[in-house]
Amino acid sequence: MTHHPTALWGTAVSPRRASLAGVAQDSIAGGAGIPVPVFLPGMGLDRRSWARVLRRAGGTVVPLPGMGRRAAVGGVDALADELLGRLGEEPVVLVGHSQSCQVAVAVGARDPRVVGLLLLGPTTDPRLLRRGRLATRWARTAVHEPWWQVPLLLAQWLTTGPRRMVELWRRTSRDRTDQRLRGVTVPVVVVRGSRDALCPRDWVQQLAQLAPRGRLVELPGAAHMTPQTDPDDVVRLLRELAASAVVHARAVTVRPARPEDAAALHRVSVAAIQESAAGHYDQRQRDAWAGRRTEEGHRLLVERTRTLVAEVDGGVAGFASVALAPVGQLRAGEVDQLFVDPAHGGRGVARTLLAAVDDAARAAGLRRLETHASWRAAPVFERCGWTRGEVETVDVRGVRLTRVAMRRELPGAPG
Ligand SMILES: CC(C)(COP(=O)(O)OP(=O)(O)OC[C@H]1O[C@@H](n2cnc3c(N)ncnc32)[C@H](O)[C@@H]1OP(=O)(O)O)[C@@H](O)C(=O)NCCC(=O)NCCS
Structure with missing residues (x-):
């Protein structure tokens, strides 16, 4: 109805x-x-x-x-x-x-x-x-x-x-x-x-x-x-x-990711980098950033972190992942991924995902979150209650990219 x-x-x-x-x-x-x-x-x-x-x-x-x-x-x-x-x-x-x-x-x-x-x-x-x-x-x-x-x-x-x-x-x-x-x-x-x-x-x-x-x-x-x-x-x-x-x-609805989502997650992340981040990173930088990503990498991500998939009309519209415990190089509370299909941009998909990340982290007893945000994503995190820290420079396949460290104290988290 x-x-x-x-x-x-x-x-x-x-x-x-x-x-x-x-x-x-x-x-x-x-x-x-x-x-x-x-x-x-x-x-x-x-x-x-x-x-x-x-x-x-x-x-x-x-x-x-x-x-x-x-x-x-x-x-x-x-x-x-x-x-x-x-x-x-x-x-x-x-x-x-x-x-x-x-x-x-x-x-x-x-x-x-x-x-x-x-x-x-x-x-x-x-x-x-x-x-x-x-x-x-x-x-x-x-x-x-x-x-x-x-x-x-x-x-x-x-x-x-x-x-x-x-x-x-x-x-x-x-x-x-x-x-x-x-x-x-x-x-x-x-x-x-x-x-x-x-x-x-x-x-x-x-x-x-x-x-x-x-x-x-x-x-x-x-x-x-x-x-x-x-x-x-x-x-x-x-x-x-x-x-x-x-x-x-x-x-927008959110569900936990499944290993069989890996291909869709890979596709969404590459499209988001190439299209949505185009105003902030040049072609060389975007190629380096997107080129590092693989379907297998996304499958491992789903297995190792809490990965959440946003769906619009039954299709994958975006995803986010948060480490609820230390894994690999990630610290507990680190939001490692946030990508939205450009076809679904600007309608609150990222906001919904970040709210779901908050819930998952809170349920796991975490009190704060951190991330390393692209210049495209930083204002979005900020709109969702995150604060900016230092600017960081990283080397991705020999290409320099800058990004910004961000953090969030979770309201209502256990003392
Ligand atoms: C960044 C990204 C995830 C945003 O996804 P999105 O679904 O379009 O974002 P939303 O529509 O949920 O926006 C969330 C809030 O941020 C605001 N916002 C979005 N873009 C903004 C911008 N460039 N400047 C200021 N605010 C912005 C929105 O208005 C919204 O606030 P509101 O709900 O109060 O109106 C998406 O563009 C993306 O995947 N970008 C490329 C990849 C990338 O950089 N990923 C991050 C890696 S760290």
């Missing part, structure tokens, strides 16, 4: 219940592969803060301690664990508001079920950790909020209780959402009301830039309570985000 992205959560698809363990459900629209929107209330708020959005989009609200639940509050990682325990098997788009964005980001950096993040007024700008400044910013924002919200806000704050709200602030506000965002490789939309002094423009700009696939949207005239005051805009952004996540998630 195919779903047109614009039909997401609209009238064209029928409501169903998602398998979110132990969570009271509102209607969820969608079908196989369509991400479920999961809404997280902000500090002191509860499911009522999402009521207007839910009426338009359907979805599920997960109240957490200090954010709709009157329960002891742990740190961001403990809150993330609790949320992870509530997710089912389906892909989800997490929608955070204010303080809950920190939990959404922590989960987005850790779990492949999360295919997109919508962050409304994300906290916590480190400049607001001083109490006086926070109070001033809060007052400057509050005057721009519509007054009809006051009874609604008070009712929610009373449900969560001031004690848990203070606890939440103490436990989470120093956590570095900005740093965690570097490790979120799914699309992230950061949203700010133009009158939100709790969430200054330069702060959200920085967040959108740090997320490898981040983008910033400003809602003119809005302040901090956008789920309550601007539900139409929130739903529009959510639909756009989910549609891109669906297209991305559906087009």
